[in-house]
Amino acid sequence: MTSFHADRHVLPEPDPAQVVATALGIEDQTAAFEPVRPTVPPPQAPNVVIVVMDDLGYGTSSAFGGPCAMPTAENLAEGGLRYSRFHVTALCSPTRQALMTGRNHHSVGMGGTTEMATSAPGYNGFRPQSAATIAQILQGNGYSTAAFGKWHQTPPREISPVGPFDRWPTGEGFDTFYGFMGAEMNHWYPLLYEGTTPVEPDRRPEDGYHLSEDLADRAIEWVRTQRTLTPDRPFFTYIALGASHAPLHVAPEWRERYQGRFAHGWDEQRERTLAEQKRLGVAPADAELARWADGVPHWDELSDTQRTLSARFMETFAGFTEHADKQVGRFVAALEELGAMDNTLFVYLLGDNGASGEGGIEGTTVEHRLGHGLVDDPEEMIADLDRIGGPETYPIAPVGWALALNTPFQWTKQVASHFGGTRDGLIVHWPEGIADRGGVRDQFHHVIDILPTVLDCAGVPQPTSVAGVAQQPVEGTSMRYTFDAADATGRRRTQYFEMCGNRGIYHEGWMAVTRHGTPWEMVPQGGRRFSDDVWELYHVDTDFSQAHDLAAAQPERLRELQELFLIEAAKRQVFPLDPRVTERENPTLAGRVDLLGDRRSVTYRGGMRRFTEETTPNVKNRSHSITADVEVPTTGAAGVVVAQGGRFGGWSLYCVEGKVRYDYSYFDLTHFTVGAEKALSPGRHQIRMEFHYDGDGHGLGGDVILVVDGDKVAQGRVDRTIPYYFSFDETLDIGVDLGTPVSNEYAAVDNAFTGTVHTVRIDLDGPAAPDDADADAQRRQRVFISQ
Numbered sequence: 001m002t003s004f005h006a007d008r009h010v011l012p013e014p015d016p017a018q019v020v021a022t023a024l025g026i027e028d029q030t031a032a033f034e035p036v037r038p039t040v041p042p043p044q045a046p047n048v049v050i051v052v053m054d055d056l057g058y059g060t061s062s063a064f065g066g067p068c069a070m071p072t073a074e075n076l077a078e079g080g081l082r083y084s085r086f087h088v089t090a091l092c093s094p095t096r097q098a099l100m101t102g103r104n105h106h107s108v109g110m111g112g113t114t115e116m117a118t119s120a121p122g123y124n125g126f127r128p129q130s131a132a133t134i135a136q137i138l139q140g141n142g143y144s145t146a147a148f149g150k151w152h153q154t155p156p157r158e159i160s161p162v163g164p165f166d167r168w169p170t171g172e173g174f175d176t177f178y179g180f181m182g183a184e185m186n187h188w189y190p191l192l193y194e195g196t197t198p199v200e201p202d203r204r205p206e207d208g209y210h211l212s213e214d215l216a217d218r219a220i221e222w223v224r225t226q227r228t229l230t231p232d233r234p235f236f237t238y239i240a241l242g243a244s245h246a247p248l249h250v251a252p253e254w255r256e257r258y259q260g261r262f263a264h265g266w267d268e269q270r271e272r273t274l275a276e277q278k279r280l281g282v283a284p285a286d287a288e289l290a291r292w293a294d295g296v297p298h299w300d301e302l303s304d305t306q307r308t309l310s311a312r313f314m315e316t317f318a319g320f321t322e323h324a325d326k327q328v329g330r331f332v333a334a335l336e337e338l339g340a341m342d343n344t345l346f347v348y349l350l351g352d353n354g355a356s357g358e359g360g361i362e363g364t365t366v367e368h369r370l371g372h373g374l375v376d377d378p379e380e381m382i383a384d385l386d387r388i389g390g391p392e393t394y395p396i397a398p399v400g401w402a403l404a405l406n407t408p409f410q411w412t413k414q415v416a417s418h419f420g421g422t423r424d425g426l427i428v429h430w431p432e433g434i435a436d437r438g439g440v441r442d443q444f445h446h447v448i449d450i451l452p453t454v455l456d457c458a459g460v461p462q463p464t465s466v467a468g469v470a471q472q473p474v475e476g477t478s479m480r481y482t483f484d485a486a487d488a489t490g491r492r493r494t495q496y497f498e499m500c501g502n503r504g505i506y507h508e509g510w511m512a513v514t515r516h517g518t519p520w521e522m523v524p525q526g527g528r529r530f531s532d533d534v535w536e537l538y539h540v541d542t543d544f545s546q547a548h549d550l551a552a553a554q555p556e557r558l559r560e561l562q563e564l565f566l567i568e569a570a571k572r573q574v575f576p577l578d579p580r581v582t583e584r585e586n587p588t589l590a591g592r593v594d595l596l597g598d599r600r601s602v603t604y605r606g607g608m609r610r611f612t613e614e615t616t617p618n619v620k621n622r623s624h625s626i627t628a629d630v631e632v633p634t635t636g637a638a639g640v641v642v643a644q645g646g647r648f649g650g651w652s653l654y655c656v657e658g659k660v661r662y663d664y665s666y667f668d669l670t671h672f673t674v675g676a677e678k679a680l681s682p683g684r685h686q687i688r689m690e691f692h693y694d695g696d697g698h699g700l701g702g703d704v705i706l707v708v709d710g711d712k713v714a715q716g717r718v719d720r721t722i723p724y725y726f727s728f729d730e731t732l733d734i735g736v737d738l739g740t741p742v743s744n745e746y747a748a749v750d751n752a753f754t755g756t757v758h759t760v761r762i763d764l765d766g767p768a769a770p771d772d773a774d775a776d777a778q779r780r781q782r783v784f785i786s787q
Contacts, residue, residue, distance in 0.1 A: 004040055004141070011132070011140035011466045013039045041142030041234050042459035046430065047344040048138065048236040049335075050450070051328055052099070053321075054092065054150065054245035056424060057355030059270075059407030060321065064350065064425035065277030066405065067262070067269060068321040072329035073427060076348055078438045080429030081483065084282040087446045088353055088424050090416035090499040092183060093125075093152045095352040095447055096240070100133040100153070100172070102451030102462075102474040104496070106573045107131070112500065113183065114156055115614075115728075116584040119591040122573030125155045127167065132466040134451045135173025138236045141460045144226045146176035148219045149240035152183050156614040157587075157595040165196050174238070178218045182612070185242050185729045186646075187211040187249035188391040189739045189748060191610060198610040200738060204749065205391050210251065212243055216327035220334040227338050234458075239331065243324035244317055246356065246367045246396035250389050254319035255312075262314040265299025265307065266404040273407040281440045282425070283408060287544040290410040290420075295518070296399055297361065305378045306362065309385065313363045313397035316389040342431040345457050347450060351424035355405035356396065357412035357519045363398035366648045369667045370396070372699070372724060391740070391748075394648045399520045408545040412520075416499035417513035417536075419546055433457060434483050441482045443490035444506065444540075448476035456480045475572075496568040501530060501579035505565035509541030512551075512561035516579055530577055535562060585724060587614070600764040604642075606757035609733035613725060616644070616732045617762045619651075621723055621769035623693040623702070624762065626653055627686065631756040634682045639746065639753040641687060642760045643733055645726030646740035653689055654737070655680065655753070656745050660706055662689050663743035664718045671743065674704045674716030685709055691718070696769050699723035734760050 005014045016034070023029045060066040063073035063082065088095040093113040094105035101108050106122035108131045117125030127133075139145045147169045154167045159181045169177035178194050185191070188205040191198070203209035219239055226235050262269070270289055277283035292298070302310065328348070335341040359367070364376045365384050388395050402412045406420035415421035426445075428434070455462060456478040463471055477491050497504040501516030514533040537551040537558045551558050569575060578584070587594035595615050596602065602617050617624070628641045636658040643652035651664045658679025664672040688707040694700040699721055706714040730739040735757040741748050 008141060008461050009464045011137065011463045039142040045234045045458045047234045047340055048454050049344055050238050050347045052240045052349045053324065053351055054242060055353065055356045055413060056244060056351030057405040058409060058423045058425055059273045060355060060405040061350045061425055063427065064282050065273050065280055068318045070322060070325035072325045072332060073348055073350060076346060076429040077427045079431065080427055080434055082282055082440045083426040083445060084440055084442045085444045086424060086426035087422045089447065090353045090414055090421040092352050096153055097127060098447045099450050101127065101131040102448050102476040103131050104448055104475050104572045107475060114152060114154065117155065117590065117592050118578065118584060120576065123578060129469040130472040132463060132471060133172045134454060135236060136466060137455065137460060137463060139173045142233060144230060144233050144235040145174045146222045147174040147238040148215045149179040150242050151179060151181050154181055156612060157593065159612050160615040168196055170195050176222055179215065183728050184245050185211060186247060186739060187242060191729065191731060191739050212241055212324045212327045215239065215241065216330050219331050223334060227340065241324045244321045247394040248316045248320050248389055248396065250316060250320040250323050254323045255316045255389050258315040258318045262311045266400040267299045269404040270407045284544050287408055288547040289408045290545040290547045293403060293411065296403060305382050309378050309381055310363060310398050310400065312385055312388050313395060314401045316395060317397050345433065345454065346429040348427040349424060353413040354421040355402040355412055357399035357402040359396040359398050360520045361398060363396060365393045365395050366667055367394055367396040368649050374667065410546055414499060414519040415502045415515055416497040417502045417504040417515045422497055436484060436486065439486055441486060443482050444492050445479055446492060446495050449479050452476045452478040453480055494568065496565055496572065498569065498574050500581065501577050503565065505561050505568060507561060507564055509539060510557065510561060511538045511540045512558055601761060603759050603761045604734045605759055606735050609736065609738060611732040617764055620721065621698050622764060623766040624691050624764050626689040627761045628653065629686055629758040631684050631758065632680045632682050633755045635754060637680045637755055640737040640751050641753055641757055643737035643742050646730040646742055649722050649726045650730065650742045652737055652742035654743065654746060660687055660708060660713065662704055662706060665742050666720050666722065672718040674706055674714050676706055676713035678713065698769050
């Protein structure tokens with residue numbers, strides 16, 4: 001077989017007709033049988049590589065005038081094209097779903113992140129089968145496919161040992177996957193998956209381990225193997241790095257490259273970046289800096305301590321970013337060594353949204369604190385100055401730097417109304433397909449345009465049917481027309497934007513926008529109806545940075561664009577608009593199916609591990625108990641019986657020198673510890689921890705009682721608890737504490753229980769704090785830092 005049945009519009013390729021058996025024995029068979037052959041890719045189909053960086057912003061990379069050195073991005077841009085008007089969706093999951101499907105994020109159910117899913121069609125978090133992914137399409141056309149790094153597209157309740165796995169990477173068209181499933185990951189102690197199997201690195205930070213390097217190693221190993229075994233098949237490699245999303249984790253030598261280079265502050269950095277953008281041609285000569293966000297201090301308004309801390313956060317961010325780009329460079333070098341680079345369509349997306357402003361005014365060494373409204377005191381943080389970026393911290397930078405990294409635009413990640421949240425640098429490199437090396441393209445495009453561009457370059461049609469399901473229209477348009485025509489008229493005439501009520505509409509050079517919320521206000525004052533939002537109007541064909549609001553001067557044009565937004569939003573399942581954040585983290589309040597439902601007791605067996613918070617009983621804001629059936633060896637009990645979360649928030653039941661202990665880490669600000677005085681004897685024991693919650697509010701304290709074999713052995717107090725989430729990257733584990741350790745009394749990773757954990761039962765003993773308890777505070781709480 002040398003051709004594809006059904007003209008590639010029906011995937012997978014239909015089975016060919018087989019020769020009929022004409023004899024009893026093979027020696028008498030006259031007609032030859034045809035062997036089963038692999039699907040044949042299109043002739044001369046290019047390899048495809050898509051690399052996505054996280055939380056960068058338009059003015060971050062040196063390839064687009066920013067302060068973070070990214071030599072790989074620069075080299076690819078010099079040999080390819082820079083796109084200066086390319087847009088994303090303002091948050092992680094929606095951008096990735098739009099990239100994978102070529103459809104707008106609401107059209108495929110990803111109106112927010114996976115953790116914010118509701119039951120509304122545009123927000124349910126489930127990609128419809130009628131929107132096949134780019135991986136499924138290329139795989140069905142004979143490509144080898146592999147994904148490495150961040151996924152963040154699978155419904156949280158399905159990230160468990162029992163799946164289902166059809167919405168994991170290997171169920172969505174990738175032959176191979178190695179990475180993490182959620183929003184963020186600790187780069188020193190990551191919890192990863194190989195395919196659908198949980199794995200942990202066999203090296204530690206002290207051994208030189210770092211997640212970005214690990215991902216590059218795996219991608220290089222895979223592509224070398226693929227080229228060795230199937231050199232006649234093109235490959236599709238998707239690399240989604242965790243950098244530069246919080247936590248900002250990088251070795252000191254990378255941070256130290258930038259020592260002292262940000263002492264001038266964020267205001268001056270904006271000026272420097274814009275000047276460099278003009279020199280590179282990625283901003284027009286008449287571009288202006290958009291207005292500074294209200295409520296964010298200018299650099300000269302900070303104290304000396306604040307400036308010292310802020311500079312260190314930015315040094316860490318820049319080192320983290322450059323280090324990640326170095327790993328992309330290693331992958332590029334591997335392709336060059338294999339002779340594969342010339343016919344590889346390499347798409348380098350420098351961000352899935354704008355730079356993150358969720359670090360607030362001060363930044364923090366532990367981002368989960370900000371998600372719960374806790375603001376670190378700079379005078380206390382300064383003591384950790386030299387630890388920022390290391391394993392003992394989980395940092396995120398202040399909003400002032402996010403505004404600078406989004407130069408020259410207004411606002412940040414989350415804010416889909418303004419380019420600071422939605423415009424990122426895009427580099428496309430394809431030596432055999434692009435003649436204009438080093439060119440700049442200023443046509444208005446969107447992340448949904450990547451899929452049709454790749455298919456166009458690969459010679460693959462958009463399928464009409466995949467796995468028996470008729471396909472909904474691809475909403476993107478190919479950008480290939482721009483490759484050899486810098487002045488070509490842009491083919492994307494209209495594009496809507498929406499995220500958590502922040503919304504906008506672009507049409508033929510004009511844009512109407514309205515912002516509904518402020519990302520870094522942890523407890524914003526009150527709320528407003530969507531009908532009260534104030535709209536702005538920009539002529540973005542002449543006003544590159546949305547610096548001049550023309551709403552008052554052209555009310556009729558603004559009204560026309562507002563009506564167009566209603567039309568586009570209605571077509572794409574945007575309504576009803578939903579500004580809720582924290583409520584949507586709760587399956588019951590969000591209206592989605594809760595995996596555990598009304599179950600009040602779950603029993604785990606020894607060896608079970610890697611359960612996310614949405615797949616475990618929620619012990620927060622209520623009384624509960626933990627009962628463990630363990631067997632102590634003659635050498636004595638040591639190590640973890642059960643733990644949830646990690647150093648930066650969580651709890652652990654464990655033994656030290658044979659003595660039972662319970663530790664509750666309150667954001668690593670305080671550790672509340674209760675412990676027995678007497679060691680466990682060898683043999684079988686029942687260990688029980690009872691937590692008696694104080695009342696009906698959120699984040700209150702409680703009394704802890706430890707019981708061994710029916711006898712109370714210790715009693716203590718947890719004065720404060722974590723109300724909303726322990727961690728987005730760590731899990732509940734039986735017989736070990738994976739990732740970072742909850743308690744400093746045992747080692748990281750090497751803390752398995754020395755005996756046998758037979759079972760651990762979690763019982764929810766009383767009603768949870770009512771959903772309307774502390775309702776105003778809960779409604780206003782912002783938990784965007786992990787999106």
